[in-house]
Amino acid sequence: MSNPVLAEVTRGNLVESVHEGVVAVVDADGRTVLELGDADRPVFPRSAVKALQALPLMESGAADRFGLTPAEIALACSSHSGEPLHAETAAAMLAKAGRDAGCLECGAHWPLGEAATRELARSGERPTALHNNCSGKHAGFVCLACGLGEDPAGYVGPDHRVQREVRAAMEEMTGENLSEAARGVDGCSIPTYATPLRGLALAFARVGTGHGVGRERAAALARIRAAAAAHPFMVAGTGRFDTEMMGLFGERVFCKTGAEGVYCAALPEVGLGIALKCLDGHGRAAQVMLAALVRRFLPLSEPESTRLEALSHPALVNWNGIRVGGVRPAGPLA
Amino acid sequence: MSNPVLAEVTRGNLVESVHEGVVAVVDADGRTVLELGDADRPVFPRSAVKALQALPLMESGAADRFGLTPAEIALACSSHSGEPLHAETAAAMLAKAGRDAGCLECGAHWPLGEAATRELARSGERPTALHNNCSGKHAGFVCLACGLGEDPAGYVGPDHRVQREVRAAMEEMTGENLSEAARGVDGCSIPTYATPLRGLALAFARVGTGHGVGRERAAALARIRAAAAAHPFMVAGTGRFDTEMMGLFGERVFCKTGAEGVYCAALPEVGLGIALKCLDGHGRAAQVMLAALVRRFLPLSEPESTRLEALSHPALVNWNGIRVGGVRPAGPLA
Numbered sequence: 001m002s003n004p005v006l007a008e009v010t011r012g013n014l015v016e017s018v019h020e021g022v023v024a025v026v027d028a029d030g031r032t033v034l035e036l037g038d039a040d041r042p043v044f045p046r047s048a049v050k051a052l053q054a055l056p057l058m059e060s061g062a063a064d065r066f067g068l069t070p071a072e073i074a075l076a077c078s079s080h081s082g083e084p085l086h087a088e089t090a091a092a093m094l095a096k097a098g099r100d101a102g103c104l105e106c107g108a109h110w111p112l113g114e115a116a117t118r119e120l121a122r123s124g125e126r127p128t129a130l131h132n133n134c135s136g137k138h139a140g141f142v143c144l145a146c147g148l149g150e151d152p153a154g155y156v157g158p159d160h161r162v163q164r165e166v167r168a169a170m171e172e173m174t175g176e177n178l179s180e181a182a183r184g185v186d187g188c189s190i191p192t193y194a195t196p197l198r199g200l201a202l203a204f205a206r207v208g209t210g211h212g213v214g215r216e217r218a219a220a221l222a223r224i225r226a227a228a229a230a231h232p233f234m235v236a237g238t239g240r241f242d243t244e245m246m247g248l249f250g251e252r253v254f255c256k257t258g259a260e261g262v263y264c265a266a267l268p269e270v271g272l273g274i275a276l277k278c279l280d281g282h283g284r285a286a287q288v289m290l291a292a293l294v295r296r297f298l299p300l301s302e303p304e305s306t307r308l309e310a311l312s313h314p315a316l317v318n319w320n321g322i323r324v325g326g327v328r329p330a331g332p333l334a
Numbered sequence: 335m336s337n338p339v340l341a342e343v344t345r346g347n348l349v350e351s352v353h354e355g356v357v358a359v360v361d362a363d364g365r366t367v368l369e370l371g372d373a374d375r376p377v378f379p380r381s382a383v384k385a386l387q388a389l390p391l392m393e394s395g396a397a398d399r400f401g402l403t404p405a406e407i408a409l410a411c412s413s414h415s416g417e418p419l420h421a422e423t424a425a426a427m428l429a430k431a432g433r434d435a436g437c438l439e440c441g442a443h444w445p446l447g448e449a450a451t452r453e454l455a456r457s458g459e460r461p462t463a464l465h466n467n468c469s470g471k472h473a474g475f476v477c478l479a480c481g482l483g484e485d486p487a488g489y490v491g492p493d494h495r496v497q498r499e500v501r502a503a504m505e506e507m508t509g510e511n512l513s514e515a516a517r518g519v520d521g522c523s524i525p526t527y528a529t530p531l532r533g534l535a536l537a538f539a540r541v542g543t544g545h546g547v548g549r550e551r552a553a554a555l556a557r558i559r560a561a562a563a564a565h566p567f568m569v570a571g572t573g574r575f576d577t578e579m580m581g582l583f584g585e586r587v588f589c590k591t592g593a594e595g596v597y598c599a600a601l602p603e604v605g606l607g608i609a610l611k612c613l614d615g616h617g618r619a620a621q622v623m624l625a626a627l628v629r630r631f632l633p634l635s636e637p638e639s640t641r642l643e644a645l646s647h648p649a650l651v652n653w654n655g656i657r658v659g660g661v662r663p664a665g666p667l668a
Binding site: 002009011012013014016017018019020042043044105106107108109110114117118119121122124132181182183184185186187188189192194260261279280281282285318319320321322324325 | 336343345348352354378439440441443452455456466515517519520522594595613614616619652653654658
């Protein structure tokens, strides 16, 4: 099945680069509202499903036992920029479970945020696992293990109880069987399972509505949504797309980027879940595709529409501040 | 015309992302040796044509008048990483023309090289225009203006004599008419002209062979090739693809990356020029496509073939050093 160009990059009056994508938009009953390209295609959701991966933390009671705050719950669902507040918050989560950064198995990397990296370098320090963009999720995994009375050591392994709980939650939410054959290793070393986009969209329709998942899970999802809406900085960071989008719309949009051009989102008031992949893995295009879908499905005021424009049609500005082009939705999303 | 998938990114046993591309390989008489996708498609060549843009510097006599060394000539054709030696060399070029970094009109940015950026931040300094990846080319433009007896001020403008000379050289080398309608502004503020890939490939067949361009230009091209082969670090930087490729093959391969997934290359011993674009603009895929073409057209020894493997099939390693996947040539380039 051929997949459409859904975003394009312009320079001057010409199109310089193009991005194909696949989109699934479904309601909480699994009815397809929009399908572009091959929505049955399995994709590695990567970090786009961190909200689903946080469900066992909430449902096991570990989050409450350790008194995690909404900001900490938002960080558990984040791919953060490694800014000081992100690293400090991850450390605070670990401390609540009586652990420290030595328990994290995500590996260390320089902050995603360029300014945060330069600030860290300027201070003469080196990054730790707390700066890893996944450290909030991993701190949540450590809290989950401790809450379950399990040794957190090895929590990234597919057979550790933490990952078994996470996988079960993802299978229930997506309605898909996540087999070993579809398993890859994520950047932070946990398993990632290739999942049909349609199933991911269904999961996020459920994230947004709580329909069909039982009362306890619906309550956990509502807490996660509220935490992200109240603390969009914790989900990403300064100037990042998810932070801007949720800062603009609050509880009306829950969205989360994943590596290699994946996006998942929930639009609670219209009962829809969105999953998309830019097939070449480019995040700039996945963002524009998601912004175009928000514009299509969410009723917008004039000021909201204007502010969304900066996310759906970002300008490309060169080193002298000259506007040389932009990124924009294309084809069926234009 | 549909364009083929030419590179893919794997994770575990699955393909995670795909990259379509367009390729033109021609000889110095303009005969097509390989064409994949729509090779008549105009693409902004961006930095891939810096060797062509350096021709007026060589042919005007400015390079010799100011005593530019081979390392400086290589830097004039570079997109460098902003490492200290790059910035110092650009400053030295300007000093030879009696100028300094205040003449550069490329704008400042933090070094492309992440380690160079962290080192600069650690030292408490901020980047200048000398750290701009295009500062060598721009220092060459300033030398050209001074050599011509022109005021360098405004040398980035399309109507300044520097850019008129550059455009004329590119039209002669590509055999294409570079019209205002096809003009965009590059990241460093000079004009970039959308050019059919076939014309770019012809230009690089001429770069590699000197056929059909006259004795003086052939000599200038030979000096540029020799400079890049002797100083591959100057063309890019530590660990960069162009530096590795030319470090491996010396004068047997001249290659140059351009932003948004463009590559141009010359293979002198087989008389071929290569131009390609990864249509989504991803550099990781453009590199792999170029490495696959070098493998196809260049006779390789066993050790060369092994070393080229690291460029044509790079591994993706996560933050814990686990090999999680890779990038590889696909479809007609597999």
